[in-house]
Structures are given as C-alpha cells and as structure tokens.
Amino acid sequence: MRIALFITCYNDTLFPETGVAVVRVLERLGHEVVFPAGQTCCGQMHWNSGYQEEALPLLPRFVRQFRDAEAVVVPSSSCVAMMREHYPMMAKRLEQRGGHDGLAAEVARLLERVWEFSELLTKRLGVTEVGAYFPQRVTCHASCHGLRSLGLGDGPKSLLRAVRGLELVEIANEERCCGFGGTFAIKNAAVSGAMLEEKMADVLATGAAVCTATDNSCLMHIDGGLHRRRSAVRTMHLAEILASTERVGDAGVREEAVR
Amino acid sequence: MSAATELERRGERGARGGLDPRTAPAFPVAAARALGDAQLRRNLHHATEVIQAKRARVVGEMPDWQALRDAGEAIRRHTMEHLDRYLEQFEERCVRAGGVVHWARDAAEARGIVVRLVEDAAAREGQRGEDSSAANEVLKIKSMTTEEIQLNPALEAAGFRVYETDLAELIIQLGHDQPSHIVVPALHKNRQQIRELFRREMNLPELGESPEELAEAARRFLRERFLRVPIAVSGANFLIAETGGVCVVESEGNGRMCLTLPRTLITVAGIDKVVPRFRDLEVLLQTLPRSATGERMNPYNSIWTGVRAGDGPEQFHVVLLDNGRTEVLADAEARQTLHCIRCGACQNACPVYRETGGHAYGSVYAGPIGAILTPQLQHMEHAQSLPFASSLCGACYEVCPVKINIPEVLIHLRNRVVKRRTAGLRVVGDPEAWAMRTASTIFRSERRFRAAQRMGRMAERLWERKDKAGEQWVTSLPGPLGGWTATRDLRAMPKETFREWWERRGKKTAQADAGNGTEVGDE
Amino acid sequence: MSEARAVVLERIVKAKGASGSLSEVEQMWERMPRGYRVAGERDRASVLELFEDRLRDYDATVVRCTAARVAETLRSVLVAAGVRRVGVPERIDLALPEGFEFVTDEGMPAAELNEMDGVLTRCGLAIAETGTLVLQSAAGQGRRALTLVPDVHVCVVRARDVVETVPEAFARLAATATLPTTFVSGPSATADIEMTRIKGVHGPRFLHVVLVEDYG
Numbered sequence: 001m002r003i004a005l006f007i008t009c010y011n012d013t014l015f016p017e018t019g020v021a022v023v024r025v026l027e028r029l030g031h032e033v034v035f036p037a038g039q040t041c042c043g044q045m046h047w048n049s050g051y052q053e054e055a056l057p058l059l060p061r062f063v064r065q066f067r068d069a070e071a072v073v074v075p076s077s078s079c080v081a082m083m084r085e086h087y088p089m090m091a092k093r094l095e096q097r098g099g100h101d102g103l104a105a106e107v108a109r110l111l112e113r114v115w116e117f118s119e120l121l122t123k124r125l126g127v128t129e130v131g132a133y134f135p136q137r138v139t140c141h142a143s144c145h146g147l148r149s150l151g152l153g154d155g156p157k158s159l160l161r162a163v164r165g166l167e168l169v170e171i172a173n174e175e176r177c178c179g180f181g182g183t184f185a186i187k188n189a190a191v192s193g194a195m196l197e198e199k200m201a202d203v204l205a206t207g208a209a210v211c212t213a214t215d216n217s218c219l220m221h222i223d224g225g226l227h228r229r230r231s232a233v234r235t236m237h238l239a240e241i242l243a244s245t246e247r248v249g250d251a252g253v254r255e256e257a258v259r
Numbered sequence: 260m261s262a263a264t265e266l267e268r269r270g271e272r273g274a275r276g277g278l279d280p281r282t283a284p285a286f287p288v289a290a291a292r293a294l295g296d297a298q299l300r301r302n303l304h305h306a307t308e309v310i311q312a313k314r315a316r317v318v319g320e321m322p323d324w325q326a327l328r329d330a331g332e333a334i335r336r337h338t339m340e341h342l343d344r345y346l347e348q349f350e351e352r353c354v355r356a357g358g359v360v361h362w363a364r365d366a367a368e369a370r371g372i373v374v375r376l377v378e379d380a381a382a383r384e385g386q387r388g389e390d391s392s393a394a395n396e397v398l399k400i401k402s403m404t405t406e407e408i409q410l411n412p413a414l415e416a417a418g419f420r421v422y423e424t425d426l427a428e429l430i431i432q433l434g435h436d437q438p439s440h441i442v443v444p445a446l447h448k449n450r451q452q453i454r455e456l457f458r459r460e461m462n463l464p465e466l467g468e469s470p471e472e473l474a475e476a477a478r479r480f481l482r483e484r485f486l487r488v489p490i491a492v493s494g495a496n497f498l499i500a501e502t503g504g505v506c507v508v509e510s511e512g513n514g515r516m517c518l519t520l521p522r523t524l525i526t527v528a529g530i531d532k533v534v535p536r537f538r539d540l541e542v543l544l545q546t547l548p549r550s551a552t553g554e555r556m557n558p559y560n561s562i563w564t565g566v567r568a569g570d571g572p573e574q575f576h577v578v579l580l581d582n583g584r585t586e587v588l589a590d591a592e593a594r595q596t597l598h599c600i601r602c603g604a605c606q607n608a609c610p611v612y613r614e615t616g617g618h619a620y621g622s623v624y625a626g627p628i629g630a631i632l633t634p635q636l637q638h639m640e641h642a643q644s645l646p647f648a649s650s651l652c653g654a655c656y657e658v659c660p661v662k663i664n665i666p667e668v669l670i671h672l673r674n675r676v677v678k679r680r681t682a683g684l685r686v687v688g689d690p691e692a693w694a695m696r697t698a699s700t701i702f703r704s705e706r707r708f709r710a711a712q713r714m715g716r717m718a719e720r721l722w723e724r725k726d727k728a729g730e731q732w733v734t735s736l737p738g739p740l741g742g743w744t745a746t747r748d749l750r751a752m753p754k755e756t757f758r759e760w761w762e763r764r765g766k767k768t769a770q771a772d773a774g775n776g777t778e779v780g781d782e
Numbered sequence: 783m784s785e786a787r788a789v790v791l792e793r794i795v796k797a798k799g800a801s802g803s804l805s806e807v808e809q810m811w812e813r814m815p816r817g818y819r820v821a822g823e824r825d826r827a828s829v830l831e832l833f834e835d836r837l838r839d840y841d842a843t844v845v846r847c848t849a850a851r852v853a854e855t856l857r858s859v860l861v862a863a864g865v866r867r868v869g870v871p872e873r874i875d876l877a878l879p880e881g882f883e884f885v886t887d888e889g890m891p892a893a894e895l896n897e898m899d900g901v902l903t904r905c906g907l908a909i910a911e912t913g914t915l916v917l918q919s920a921a922g923q924g925r926r927a928l929t930l931v932p933d934v935h936v937c938v939v940r941a942r943d944v945v946e947t948v949p950e951a952f953a954r955l956a957a958t959a960t961l962p963t964t965f966v967s968g969p970s971a972t973a974d975i976e977m978t979r980i981k982g983v984h985g986p987r988f989l990h991v992v993l994v995e996d997y998g
Contacts, residue, residue, distance in 0.1 A: 007757045008615065009702065013712050014750070016757035023761075035761050041702040046695060048651060050673030085667075089340035144652040150354075178611040181650025186742040188648060190291040193652070193746030194614040224747030227732060326817035333814045341801040341810070343794045348804060356960060362786040426983055474983050482984065486892045486931075502959050512930065512985025515964065519926040520892050530790065535811050537959040541819065541952040544965075555836070556912035556948075559985065560965035563924070569889055570925035570962050581790045589797035 002032045003120070004069035006062075008076045009041035015216040021243035022117055025130055026073070028243075033073075036065040045080035047090075049183045060092050063106055071124060071131060072110075075117040075239050077146030077214045078182075079230050083114060116146065117239055118214050121157040127160045134244040135165030139208035141199070141222065143173045143215040156214055156238055163241060168207040173198070179222040196225045203233060211235045278406075278437045280412045280637050285644040290611075290619040301618050302449050310607045313553025314658070321549070330542045332662040335598035340534055340590060345500040345533045352503025356565025358575045365582050366408035368591075372578050373410060373492060373525055374417045380490045380523035380574065398484060398517045400507065401425035402494025403601060404527050404580060407636075410492070422484050424513035426477050433460040437618060481513065481782045491517035491572075495528040496601070497543065498577070501536040504564040505577065508547060511555050518561050522660070524572040526627075529580050531597040533742020543600060546660035550602035583636035585645065592671045596631050598661045603664060605655035611648060620645060627655035639675055646672035677703040709758075723751045796985025820953075822911070829910045829946045830993065836913025840968025842989035850992055852938065853877040856902070859990050863934045865899035871924030874904060876938060887928050895927060900934030901986075908944045909951045913968060915939065915991070916951060918961040926962050935966075935986040941995045 003026055007019045023033045042062060043055035062083075066072050074080050088111075091104040115124050122128060140160060146152040160168050179185070179195025186192075198223060203211045211226075211233060213219050219235040226233050283289065293299060318324050338345055350360040361376075363369035377397055384394045397419050399405065410422045423432040431437065432458050454468040457476050466476055493514070497506040505526055507514050518524060534543065540562075548557040560698040566575050587596050606612045606626030617625030622642060630649055634642040646669050655665045681692045701711045722733045731751030736744045743749060755763070801807055824832065834844045843862075847855040857879035860868065867883045869890075878884055885898065904922035905915045915937055917923045929935055945951050955963070968989065 009708070012757045013715070014485070016753055016755060016760055019757035020760060035758065038705045040705055040708045043523070043702075046699060048670055048673070049695070050646075050670075050675075050677035051692075051695045052674045054695055057699070057703055144650070144654075148657060175654070175772040177650050177652035177654065179610065179650060181652070183775060184650045186646065186739060188287050188290060188611075189742030189745050190287065190294055191611055191648075192650070192742075194294050195610050196746060198610075198614075208551055220750070221747060224749055227726070227748040227750075228734075228746070323818040326819075330814070330816050330818055337811060337814060341807045342798070343791050344801045344804050344807045345986045346791070346794070362784075363788050364786050364789055368786060396996065398839075424984075476951035478983050482896075485984070486896055499959075504960060511983040513983065515926065516984055519930060530794075537956065538952050541949040545818075545948050554967075556909075556914050556965065556967035558840075558967050561964075562959075562963040564960040564962075567919060567962055570919045570927075579790070581793065585790065585797050588794060594798070607932075744878075 001070050002034060002171070003071045003073050004034050004036050004066055005034070006042075006066065006072055006074045006079070006114075008074060008079050011075055011216055014220065014239065018216055018237040018239050021237065021239035022073060022075050024243040025121075025132075025239060028131055029125070033191055034069075038065050041080050042079045043090075044079055045182060047082065047086055052090075056090055056094060059087055059094065059107070060100060060103065063110060064102065066114075067106060067110055069110075069113060071120065072113065072114040073117055073120045075214075075237065076216065077116045077118075077143050077150050077152065078217060080114060080116040081145035081149035083207065084111060087111065116150055116152070116214060118146075118156045118159055119150060119152060121159060121242075128158045130159070130162070130242050132163040132242045132244055133165050133246045134163050134241045136210050137167045137169060137206075137208045138210045138212055138241065139169050139171045139203060139206040140174075140238075141171060141203070141211060141213040141218055142179060143213050143218045144177050146214045147175060152214065156212075159238065159242060160212070163244075166241070169208050171206050171208075171211075172202045176202075178218045178221055180217050182217070185221060191197065192221075193225075196221060200225050200231075204231065209233060210241070212238050212241055214238050260572055278618065278621055278623055279409075280622045280633050280642040283642070284397060286619060286621070286648040287644060289621060290615040290648070293615045293619040298449065298452075300614060301617050303613055307607045307613050310553055314604060314607070315553075317549045317553055317555055319748075320555075321545075327542055327546050328660055328662050331546055331600075331660050333659050334539050334542060335600075336533060336595070338533060339531075339594055341533075341535075342530065342533070342588065345535055346530055348500040349498050349503055349533055350579075352501070353505075353565055353577060354503070356503050357567075358503065358565040358577055361576060361578045363578055363580050363582070366580075369527060369580050369582065370410055370413040370576055373527060374593040375415055376491070376523075376525050376576050377414060377419060377490055378417065384489050384522070386416045394489075396420045396422065396484070396488045396490070398488045398491040399423050399428070399498040399520060400491070400493040400509070400514045400517045401428045402492075402527060403623055404494045404529050405492060408527070408582065409578065410527070418691075422481070422488070424481050424485070424517060426474065426511060426513075429477055429481070430456060433457070437623075481516075485513070485520055487524045490525075491521040491523070492525045492527065493517055495526050495532050495577075496547070497540065498528055499537055499540070499562075500531040500533050502564055504537065504562050506540060507561045508544070508557055509559050509561075510552065512559060515559055515561055518563065519571045522572055523574045523576075525576045525578065527578045527580060529582070529584055531584050531599070531763075547600055547602050550604040550658065550660045562695055583638060586638055587632070587635045588636070588692075590671075593631065593635060593668050595663050596628075596635060596668055598663050599628050599632065601628075601659060602660055604658040604660065608658045610652060610654065611650065619782065620648065627665045627669075628663070631665060631672060634672060634676075639672075639679060643676045643679075646676060709756075716754075719752050799911065819947060819950070820949040822950060824910075824946055826941075829944060830941055830995075832946070833908060833910035833913065833944050833952075834993070836910065837968070837989075837991055840913050842913070842968055844991045844993060846993045846995055849996070852994055853879045855992055856936065856938070857881065859936055859992060860900070861900070863900060863935050863936065863988060863990055865936075867897065867899045868936075869895065869898040869901040869924075869928055869932060871903055871922060871928060874902070874922045874970055876902075876904065876922075878902075887924060889925075892927065892931060895931040897904055898910065898932040899934060899990075901928055901932040902936045903929055903938070905937050905939045905995075906943060907951055908939050909948055909965075910944055910946045913946060915966045917966060918955075919963075920958065920961060926964055929964070929966070930985055933986055934988045934990070936990045938992045938994060940967055941993060944993075953976065959985045 011018050026033050042059035046055035087107050091107040094100040178199040179192040223235040361372050381394050414421050423429050450468045458466045495505045496508040548554045609627050612626040620629045624632045630645040651666045653666050701707045723731045726732050732747040837844045870884050870886050903924050907916040
C-alpha cells in the first residue's frame with residue numbers, strides 16, 4: 001500500500017524520531033510511505049482550548065493534502081480523535097458559510113481511510129508481529145484518546161507482546177489520565193503535576209525501564225516528570241519500539257535519527 | 260487544618276458562607292490550594308477508589324448496562340425536548356392529588372416562596388395550641404437544589420432553626436463547612452475529624468471514633484427532632500409527570516422521616532427533575548444507585564403523590580425552580596447538561612476531582628458535571644475557569660448513566676468563554692488570544708510553520724542546559740510557559756524536524772492536486 | 783406566582799421551540815427504544831433463592847415457611863428479634879402468634895410509634911435482583927410511618943409476589959402508582975464516614991423477612 005503520513009505538528013517539531021520509526025516499520029512491512037506536502041496541524045489545540053474559529057481553516061488544508069491517499073497514518077491518537085469527533089461537524093459549519101461545497105461528504109470519505117498508527121497495524125493491516133526486537137522491561141500507558149475515543153483496546157499491547165525480547169508489565173490504573181490534557185498542562189499546572197505524580201508512581205512501581213504509549217503528548221509529560229525526579233526510566237513512543245530490531249539495538253531509532 | 264487555612268476557606272465562600280460561583284477564586288488558584296491539603300487528598304483517593312470499585316462490580320453484573328444507558332439518555336433527551344408539556348402535566352396531576360405547585364424564576368424568588376410557606380406553616384402550628392417549642396424549627400433533607408439557592412441562610416434570617424438531617428449534611432452543618440461531592444458531601448472528612456465535631460457540637464466528650472459510634476450519636480441527636488418538628492423541606496430526585504408524583508432516593512432513612520412525619524412538606528425541585536412516566540423510573544432506579552454508591556439498590560426510595568389522608572403530610576408544596584436552567588436548555592450543544600440525574604459517578608471517575616476535591620470548583624455542583632452546569636447556571640458570567648478544569652480524558656462520559664458527553668460540552672463552553680472574552684477589540688490586550696491567533700496563522704502555511712519551527716529552535720537554545728547524562732534539557736521556562744517547568748522538565752528541541760529528515764533522506768514530498776503555482780497548502 | 787409560571791414556560795418554549803400536543807408527545811414517548819432486559823429469565827426457585835441471597839447481602843434475615851406455618855414462624859422470628867410490643871397495620875390478615883402485644887395502628891402519634899419494639903406488616907411486591915421490598919399504603923402494609931419509626935421490621939412476603947427484575951416490578955405497580963410507595967432494600971445505611979457502610983442511622987436497623995411459599 002501507499003500510505004500517507006500525517007506527522008502532526010508536535011511530532012514534527014519535537015519527536016521526529018517517532019515519524020522515522022513509523023516509516024521504518026511500514027517499509028519493513030513492504031509498504032510505501034509518502035509525505036504529502038504542506039501539512040501542518042489538525043487544529044486540535046485550537047479547537048479544544050476554545051478557539052474554534054482559528055481551528056476551522058486547518059480542516060480544508062488537511063482534506064486537500066490527503067484526499068487522494070490510499071491510507072493515512074497518524075502517530076497520535078489524540079489527533080485522530082480530533083478528526084473523527086469534530087471534523088464532520090466542522091465541515092458542515094464551513095459548508096453552511098459557503099465556499100466549501102461537498103466538504104462534509106469528502107471528510108466522511110477521507111476519515112474512513114485515516115488511522116492512528118497502532119490501529120493501522122492491528123485493524124487495517126491485521127498484523128501484530130512486525131519483526132521487532134527490544135529486550136527491555138516495558139510498560140504501556142493507555143492514552144485517553146486512544147482508549148476512549150478510538151477504542152484501541154488491547155491493540156497497542158498486542159503489538160508489544162509480539163516484540164522479541166520484550167517483557168511487558170501491566171501498569172496499575174492503566175486507564176487513569178496522566179494529566180497532560182493539552183493546554184490544561186499549563187493552565188492548571190498544579191493539578192496536572194499532581195496527576196503526573198500518581199502516574200509516575202504507577203510507572204515506577206512496574207519496575208519497567210521504558211514507559212510507552214501511542215501519544216507523545218502523554219510521554220512528553222511523563223518523561224519531563226521522570227527526568228525532574230532523576231529517574232532512569234525512559235519514555236518511547238510505541239512506533240520506536242516496533243522499529244527497533246537487532247540491528248539498531250536497544251536504543252531504538254532515536255540516536256540514529258536526529259539528535 | 261490550620262486556623263489560617265480555615266479563615267481562607269471561609270473567605271472564599273461569599274458573604275453568606277455558601278460556595279458561591281460569583282465570588283469563588285478561579286479553579287487553578289483554588290485547586291493549587293486544595294492540593295496542599297494532604298488529608299483531603301488521602302480522603303479523596305480512598306473514597307473515590309472505594310466507590311469506583313463498588314460501581315464497577317455492580318455494573319459488571321448487568322448484561323444490559325449499555326442498553327439502560329441508551330434508554331436513560333433517550334428518556335432525558337425526550338423530556339427536555341418537551342419540557343413544557345411535561346411540567347404542565349406534572350403540575351396538573353400533582354394539584355389534582357392535593358399538592359400545591361409554585362414556580363420560581365430564580366433563586367431569590369424560590370427563597371421567598373419557601374420562607375413564606377414555612378412562615379404560614381409555623382403560624383398554623385402555633386394555632387394548634389400544642390407545645391410550640393418546635394414552631395420555629397425546620398427539618399431538611401439533603402438537597403443540592405436548596406444549597407444552590409442558598410435557602411438555609413434565608414430561613415435562618417427569617418427566624419427559623421434549620422436542622423440538616425443527612426449525616427453528611429449534619430457534619431457539614433455542624434462544621435460550618437460546605438459540601439464537596441454530590442452524593443457523599445462530607446467525603447473530604449475522615450472519622451477523626453467527624454468525632455471532634457460531634458464531641459463539640461453534640462456535647463459528647465466521651466464519643467469514640469468508630470463509624471458505628473458516630474452514626475449512633477447522629478441517630479439519637481436527630482431522632483428526637485424527627486418525632487417533634489412539624490415542618491420539613493426536601494429536594495426531589497424525580498418529578499413524575501404522568502402521575503404528579505415525586506421520588507426521593509436515599510440511604511439513611513432521614514428522608515423517610517422528613518417526608519412522612521411532619522405535617523407540612525415543601526419540596527424544591529429544578530425543572531430538570533421531571534421524567535415523563537412512572538415506568539421511566541424502572542431505568543433510572545437501576546442506573547442511579549449503581550452509579551452513585553455502587554449498590555444494586557439504595558436502601559430507601561420514597562414515591563408519593565400529592566397528599567394522602569392518614570399517611571404523611573397534610574400540606575404538600577412543590578416549588579419548581581428555573582434559576583438558569585432554561586438558559587442551558589437554550590444552548591442546543593450544551594442542553595444535555597440538564598440530563599444529569601445527580602449520581603456523582605463522574606466525580607468519582609474524574610482524575611482531576613480525585614486530586615482537588617469539590618470545594619476547588621467553588622460551587623455546590625463540582626467535578627465534571629459541575630464544570631459544565633455551574634458556568635451555564637451563571638449565564639456564563641462567572642465560573643469561567645471551570646470548563647478548563649479538565650484534561651478532557653473522557654472518564655466521566657464513560658460512567659455517566661445517561662450518557663452526557665461532558666468532554667463535548669466542555670469544549671463547547673470553552674469556545675463560549677473565549678468568544679465572550681475576545682469579542683470586539685479586547686483581543687488586543689489578551690496575550691493568550693493573540694498567541695492562539697498567531698499560531699493559527701502559522702499553521703495555515705507550511706512556509707510559515709517551518710519558519711516558526713526554526714525560530715522556536717533558536718529561541719529555545721537560550722533555555723537549554725546539559726544534564727548529568729549529557730542530554731540537553733530545559734528546566735525553566737519564562738512567563739505562562741513556566742507552568743510546564745514548575746513540575747516537569749522539557750527535552751531540548753531536536754536539531755532536525757521530521758520533514759527536514761524526510762527531505763534529507765531524498766524522498767520527494769507527495770504532489771497534491773494540481774496547484775496554481777503556489778507552494779501546496781499555502782494560504 | 784402565576785406570572786412566574788408563564789415566564790418559565792415561555793422561556794422553555796423560546797429555548798427549544800414549542801411542543802406538540804400532549805398526545806403527540808406521548809406518542810413520541812411510546813417510540814423510544816428500550817433495549818434493556820424487561821422480563822427475568824430465571825425459574826421460580828432461582829428467583830426466590832436470589833431474593834434470599836440479596837436480602838442477606840443487606841444484613842436482613844430471611845426465613846421461609848409454608849402458609850400453614852406462618853404463625854409459628856412469626857413467633858420464632860419475633861422472639862429472636864427480641865420484641866414484645868409490635869405495631870401492626872389494620873387488616874393485616876395474618877394468623878398472629880400468642881405471647882406478644884400487637885397494637886393496631888389507627889394513626890397513633892409518632893411518639894407512640896416510637897414506643898413500639900417493632901412492627902409487623904405484609905408486603906405487596908418484592909424484587910429479587912435487588913433484594914427490595916415494595917411497600918404501599920394498602921391493606922396489610924400500613925402507612926409509611928409505621929414501617930419507619932420502630933427499630934425492627936418483620937415483613938411477610940408471599941413467594942408469588944416476588945418478581946425478578948425492576949422493570950417487572952414497575953409493570954405490577956402501574957395500577958397503584960399514585961399510592962405512597964416505599965422501596966426498602968435492606969436496613970438503612972450510610973456510607974458517609976470514610977465510605978464505610980454502616981447500618982441504621984434512621985429507619986429500622988433490623989429487617990426480618992418471612993417468605994411464605996406457595997404450594998406447587
């Protein structure tokens with residue numbers, strides 16, 4: 001398949017290694033990855049923080065850039081949730097204002113082909129074994145959008161279980177929010193910090209060396225907290241673990257990519 | 260709790276001592292303060308975990324739980340769509356059965372009606388010529404609605420002694436405190452705190468601290484009043500339009516006492532409490548107890564219709580309260596807020612509430628439902644920080660027995676708050692709005708986006724420091740972004756973005772539809 | 783007040799549009815989907831077993847007997863409950879055992895009710911799944927205060943009056959929906975002190991159920 005990658009604004013800027021990993025995994029599975037030009041942001045930050053007007057123009061851009069894709073992969077469950085939950089209504093609103101005839105129908109057609117990375121693998125491609133090797137003790141946090149909006153269920157963990165050498169440990173309170181919440185992390189920093197304390201305690205209690213998830217937003221927050229505590233536990237996006245093979249070793253793709 | 264903190268808390272609570280959204284501090288401020296109370300947090304963690312576990316167990320027993328939620332949602336939605344008809348029907352049937360129905364546009368009007376009714380009742384009691392010691396006393400069953408309208412201070416100002424009869428409300432009342440949870444209002448107190456309170460206020464210096472002893476002390480203290488006081492004020496869980504009946508759901512028996520022993524009963528109920536038919540309770544009385552306290556059925560439900568000779572009060576009044584509910588109804592995207600059946604499950608599930616408790620929300624309606632109901636009841640003029648008091652995790656939506664999509668309503672209300680704040684020229688002085696608009700402009704063009712990434716990388720370098728492992732991190736950010744680094748570090752920005760890596764790798768970016776000469780995606 | 787009524791109703795209509803007539807609205811109510819369980823699936827023996835289990839979960843005691851042995855069963859239950867002065871509703875229609883002082887409630891004041899050691903009533907309907915007794919102000923069940931004030935409640939339930947599910951109960955109650963009705967599921971309790979469920983803040987702390995089985 002020819003799979004178009006929507007990297008997302010924050011992955012592009014802060015977690016390019018996740019994108020690199022996605023490309024690696026999909027190519028290893030025999031697919032071609034393309035990167036549609038012009039892509040920037042899905043509009044989630046604006047939409048969720050009350051700036052709906054400012055989010056609206058980002059929808060037609062996305063549609064124009066990805067409308068011809070056979071499949072679209074997005075390494076961020078919150079961005080896919082944004083699209084599934086809000087793009088249809090946003091498209092209708094734009095149509096009502098004029099100048100976007102047929103946008104709602106296009107969006108409906110396009111969304112059928114948009115997948116978060118782990119669900120592209122498990123649901124669209126029907127695979128859990130992707131040739132990965134990662135000999136570490138790993139725990140997986142269930143990002144809220146992935147869990148509740150996308151219903152990823154056991155998908156991410158099923159992928160991890162198929163990774164050679166990987167020891168998956170369950171985390172207590174797996175479904176409890178880590179406290180990132182977008183602008184919430186800044187506007188309600190104290191509460192966000194308190195929620196982070198709880199999540200870190202649960203992560204550390206697993207004895208895992210690595211905490212993973214489908215969203216770098218959660219991981220950035222957990223990583224930042226663990227580093228502040230001088231913990232040696234690292235965070236890695238699910239894609240990077242799946243990209244890891246004997247060749248690259250247990251450091252995953254991070255070192256190779258960009259730092 | 261230190262005296263200083265106690266004073267602070269009283270100060271937060273408005274002139275009358277009630278949790279008042281008009282004067283409460285913004286959520287981030289109140290929450291930060293609450294986070295400093297370790298005892299509160301321990302109580303909250305314990306309480307919410309216990310109720311959540313109980314809920315999970317009894318919900319797990321129900322193979323048709325989702326169907327019940329669907330039916331509950333349908334019933335509530337249908338009710339709001341025809342609220343006028345159903346209120347009219349309720350009034351007609353209740354009056355036909357001997358009740359008296361009053362309407363109140365707002366809290367002040369409701370207070371006035373209730374005070375007048377209590378005064379009338381007291382005068383009648385005085386004329387009976389019996390022992391008049393109880394003539395200026397009023398029993399109360401827990402009712403969020405009566406707290407919302409701040410009824411107790413009004414009754415007290417009119418010369419009446421009000422006795423709260425729910426154990427938790429009694430604890431709150433004796434402690435001059437405020438409820439922090441819809442269903443378990445004294446959730447923020449542990450047994451030692453309660454014992455101290457009872458020892459002092461009930462004059463029981465030898466009182467032990469086991470929950471059984473505390474409950475026994477409350478039982479004796481209140482029983483004497485149940486048998487004597489002839490006037491009671493209650494709320495209602497449901498008003499049944501078809502029959503004109505009222506349903507009260509409770510655990511302790513104080514509701515039954517107040518609903519049947521006094522000669523005069525006054526029930527205050529929001530107009531959103533109405534359900535169409537008696538049969539609809541078969542859904543709600545399955546989902547409410549399981550959601551609220553994790554029980555298959557709560558100990559007592561009372562359903563009565565008007566007045567019945569020989570059984571219960573001789574005079575029964577219902578005060579139907581608007582107080583902003585019609586405004587919630589008017590916002591089609593937020594209307595589902597009114598579907599709430601006040602189970603409190605959202606509070607128990609909320610990871611934010613778990614850390615801050617209810618007082619931080621500055622309203623008797625706290626937690627997720629409070630975050631959407633309170634600002635709307637305030638016509639969006641107050642409590643504007645509440646829609647932002649959420650990480651949008653969706654745990655509330657998952658447990659709501661009537662499927663209120665709270666995250667959806669939160670997002671909608673955030674938009675309303677922003678639009679209010681940035682209407683007209685005010686955006687010029689609003690740094691957040693300016694930043695958001697700038698970000699939007701940047702996102703609308705890949706060229707601008709890449710430029711912003713480069714500039715961001717350059718600026719951020721000023722804040723980078725190498726840690727012991729030799730990695731570059733930012734541990735302190737300026738201005739509002741400092742909220743991040745208050746509790747977390749931030750990895751330095753990578754030297755190369757993904758798209759730069761992609762280009763370096765030599766792949767061409769996919770061609771979009773035939774352009775008109777400009778770079779694809781630019782506007 | 784009627785001005786407030788007019789204003790509130792007007793606000794409602796303005797907020798969401800006018801409704802059709804009541805009969806149109808009622809038709810829409812009929813069309814609402816109800817995919818939840820209505821009828822139970824257990825056989826009678828299992829329903830009664832479930833009922834007993836649930837009652838015991840709530841710390842109520844349950845004793846079964848046949849119709850012929852009600853009086854003697856009541857005697858042992860009342861003895862075990864330690865009561866002597868027992869309030870009963872008018873027309874209870876039960877064979878009462880000797881050795882107790884049964885006081886018929888003809889509207890005695892609350893203070894007098896408080897002097898009773900316990901109360902004995904029938905019950906018109908019970909729900910097995912939730913361990914609930916449904917009491918209405920009807921023959922043999924008494925007014926609400928009667929089953930509220932005394933500390934001990936002994937309740938006689940006929941097996942044929944036990945349904946499995948809550949919807950089944952509501953179907954049976956439809957005809958008497960306007961009578962004062964109380965759902966009793968175990969003795970009163972509170973969970974307000976550290977979430978510990980404690981028995982009996984108010985209302986009877988001790989509930990004893992006598993389940994009278996039918997023949998065949």
